[in-house]
Amino acid sequence: MKLFINYSRDDKTWVSEFWRALHDSTNYEIWIDRRLVPASDWWDSILEHIEKCDCFISILSPQAVESIYCQAELDYAIALNKPILPLILKPCNFPSTLSKRLQYEDITDMPLDRVLIRATLALGEIQLDIMKGLYHKRTVQRPPLPTPSVQKPDHVFEVFALAEEAASHGNDTLAHELFHQVALTDPAGLGLAATQRIVELRFEREREIAYNQILRLAHDPATQRGAQVAWQVYLNKYGNTYDPENLINVLTPPAIYTPIYAPSLPQSTGTNSPALPPKPKQPRTIDILPEPFEWVEIPAGLVKLAMGGYVPDEGLEVHVNTFWIGKYPTTVAQYSLFVEAGGYEVEEYWTQAGWYWRQSKLIDQSRFWQDPQWHHPTHPIAGVSWYEAIAFCHWLSDVTSEMIVLPTEPQWQRAAQGDDERLYPWGNTYDERYCNPTHITGQTTPVTQFIAGASPYEVMDMCGNVWEWCLTDGYSGRDDIEGGSNRVLRGGTWSSSHNVAQNTMRLNYFPSFRFDLVGFRLARLTMF
Secondary structure (H helix, E strand, O other), X not given: OEEEEEOOHHHHHHHHHXXXXXXXXXXXXXXXXXXXXXXXXXXXXXXXXXXXXXEEEEEEOHHHHHOHHHHHHHHHHHHOOOOEEEEEOOOOOOOHHHOOOOOOEEOOOOOHHHHHHHHHHHHHXXXXXXXXXXXXXXXXXXXXXXXXXXXXXXXXXXXXXXXXXXXXXXXXXXXXXXXXXXXXXXXXXXXXXXXXXXXXXXXXXXXXXXXXXXXXXXXXXXXXXXXXXXXXXXXHHHOOOOOOOOXXXXXXXXXXXXXXXXXXXXXXXXXXXXXXXXXXXXXXXHHHOOOOXXXXXXXXXXXXXXXXXXXXXXXXXXXXXXXXXXXXXOEHHHHHHHHHOOHHHOHHHOOHHHHHHHHHHOOOOOOOOOOXXXXXXXXXXXXXXXXXXXXXHHHHHXXXXXXXXXOOHHHHHHHHHOOXXXXXXXXXXXXXXXXXXXXXXXXXXXXXXXXXXXXXXXXXOOOEOOEEEEEEEOOOOOEOOOOOOOEEEEXXXXXXXXXXXXXXXEEEEXXXXXXXXXXXXXXXXXXX
16 A cells, blocks of 8 residues: 655654654555655656555644645645545644545644554555545646745745755755745745845856866876866865865865965075064954953853754754854944955955855945944944855954854854753843843843843853854754855844743844844854
8 A cells, every 4th residue: 555645844753753653563655755856856756656645644734734735735636536544733724625535533642653553543444445446546637836825925935945955955956946936926025035045056056067077187197287277266266165075185286275364374485595574463353353352262062952943842962162252242343343444345255155145235334334223333233144244254364363253053052051951041030131132122232231141151142132143054054154055043132032032042044134133243263
């Protein structure tokens, strides 16, 4: 007996457990959409498996009932006259298209072993009905890939999320098609992000093709010189952030390529000549950034990360090495140095995607730079994208003797939480005197205002004021400066509720996002 499981991706954790348990306890051939197949055949593959299945199992929840994909799959199964077994996983409105069909099984809060028993019995009855010839096969035209409606924002979000999932699986064709749907449906909303993602995917694809061509040259000794020249062209165009085979160490002579962060080395005119005078020592970050600024050393330790959204699931334990983090969020006065130094005009400070975004949008300052409400010198800078935060770090690394980065998500949580998994930087009980969320002020506040709300390591404003960009990719969990995927935001804001402004809460947003709720703080990789 061949089964097809129809479900919302919000329920995929439970569905995966159910699928595995049902598969192990029966001889049924069960298909679930666990991965996005290559190219744009994903939807056709789903329809093909519905056509081949002997029974269509519908896992019902509020998200599944509202999903355009779940509904389209269910409608197709009904049109084909497939036996359908509805399982209500969470309380929801029962689909009207099923009201006169098979009775459903309410498995809300039911243990998995009990669900298996109920489902197996129901499937046995369906199998007998099939043998009696109660289900006559029908042939109908395949439905097209569903398209969202601007009147239903949840549908637009669902398509955008699926596009991101397709992109994370390397299915650029499907991702492009879905992003294009979003761009056409909601041009003033998520369509802006979708258009940006299309540009980024095209850039990433072109970069991957160029890289693989150089890799083929590098593998042949006869074409090594050509590989070296092509590699320099690649670096000039794409930078060195995408280098899975470590070609930078294979093809780049030290004399040709010098990272902008490389420390200055003493120069010599020859074995018989005295060394040239060393270059003047570069200032430290603490020497040039306006107060308040200081580094805080965070000792090595473990953090248990939340796995997504506003509901902290049981997460992975991650070991964090010793590092340094800014005691305060980056302020308006500190960011002004980058603006005044012409940081928006120096391409080397920007990622490739960030530079393209800056040029295409004519960005030359933070979003609210001219707005007095958000331009207080000792308040956190607000309205900066992840691209701008990274560019600021690159600029500061270039003018100091330190390697400045954004904190990774585990580093940020380690600095906010310490060793005891506390909910808030100061403890487990919310206190409005310790931070700036919950609409009390209606805007940002000085970064030194809430001294009592410091973390175990005396790091300030880890709760409230502004969401803070992290280096971490929100989907893959990688820590890099590629900038093509959504990035993690931590800490809550001046407008967050106390349930949101917690140590384990996270957002996951596209790197060009700029709003009055978003800023950043600095981290330092090495100590000089």
